[in-house]
Amino acid sequence: MDELEREQARILEEFRELGDPFACYSYLLGLASLLPPCPEEVKRPENAVEGCQSHVWLRSRAEEGCFRFDADSDTYIIKGLLYLLMNVLDGRPLEAAAGAELYFWKDPLLLGGFDEHRQKGIGYVAAALQRQAGQLLKKREDTGGEPPAEK
Amino acid sequence: MADWHTIIRERDFPMIEQAECDGRPVIYLDNAATTQCARPVLWALENYWRSQHANVYRGVYCLSRRAEAAVEETRQICAEFLGAASAGEIVFTGGATQSANLLADAFALTELKPGDLVLSTEMEHHSNLLPWREACRRTGAELALVPVTEEGELDLDALDRLLERRPKLLAVCAVSNVLGTVNPLREIADRAHAAGCAVAVDAAQAMRCCLPGVRELDCDFLYFSSHKVMGPTGVGVLYGSEAWLERLTPPRTGGGMVSAIREDTVLYERGPLKFEAGTPNLAGIAGLGAALEYLQAVGRRRIAKREKALLQYAEKRLRELPGLRILGAPKQRAGVLSFVAPPLQAYDIAMLLDSQGIAVRSGSHCAIPLHRRLGLSGSVRVSPAFYNTAEELDALTVALRRSLEGAKKAGVPVGENARG
Known part of the structure; x- marks a missing residue:
């Protein structure tokens, strides 16, 4: 089991202990405050991953071969999920971040109330992050070095 | 002895009584989005599919004639429900949104030209805003919005100023789907008509609160959806006065709406049929008829009184909660109550409620201009129907x-900043 897989397993274990969906959502509200502050300039339309009811902004970069990103949302529950995604993906080698199989939010025991529609929304965010990791990886391969951080 | 609403809840709304999700009971408080079907509606739908299903207007055989008679019977029920002069003023559509689009398209074809003015309001659902915006874009007309006051009422002084510009039509809701504001429609219609402006009323949220008849309101058009009056989805009504339906050109063409075709001209059917190209939603129409008859049988005044009491009770209880702010303070509120609890977002609150088995709506409720006016990105909306209870x-x-x-x-610092 690699690090990324281990982190997802840890999340599942933690949430299984919480039990019911209300406890899970309340816990996510708390995790929201742990998400690192996001630079204001990230919250631009070009960085937005639009969902139906909440907004998410992402901006990623490569640092010493690793995937790093800033993220924010206008809703606390989604911020809590971004914090979990950050634990899984941020700081991982680009190859691992781009190629990982991400699934923790789909576990019915974790967030029983997350129906398909909501799962899809979080899935879009995860897919956007992995796409960006893939692009950074390709840039590195094309240029033979670290791609410059976006301004 | 049980109250009438307890009896009909248990008897007529199996979905409400048995609602569950993942094995947990659900309290359904999203009736502004859709109401549950009454049992007689379910029977009507079943009866339609079992014994009545045949196409209308094109068959001489018994089943087709029977289906046609059923459609015309529902047209008559709708006319009586709305207080229309005749069934010839009732056009069946796919719902209020389709009604507004049909009307806006017909109005654009027949009435609008570059430089004309159309009015809508800041409190409209997108379905009574975007069709008019599109009609104006296509014709070169201008769309202006009547603003909303701090209390959540339409600014009638601003309306008067806009009416001085002699607009062609005012599209206005009877009840705001966010604030619950009951608009003074007769007063608005009088002012508009004095300026030569037609009035189209979106009554989607007003059909259970004892809306006066269309002649009493003196509106030119009115529309609503079946699924907000205990009927099925996918069907609704566009009321248009006989004179207006005669005058407007149908924007959709096809079967069932033509009386004759010559080499260079087409003669359309008169009345509503000319706006009903293609096969209508026959099962839906049967369900709609049953739903309106059901509301009549239960008692429209009784329903309106019950829903008003529930909404007032909801407001009283929600005002007990620190950190929660109810939107708007209109003189008269019906159907819905929206609130925020900053810095929590509507989505957060709705998810937390959902996890406790309570179904409410969150987001912009398809009224982004109104939320922008209120300085919000969204709100949580509670909308009880007569089958809900004070205990819920x-x-x-x-x-x-x-x-x-x-x-x-x-x-999360809830309540530390009163503004949302």
């Missing part, structure tokens, strides 16, 4: 209190 609203209050307290414990 108590449960909502308990769940909300638990949610807000849980959020505070998690470090």
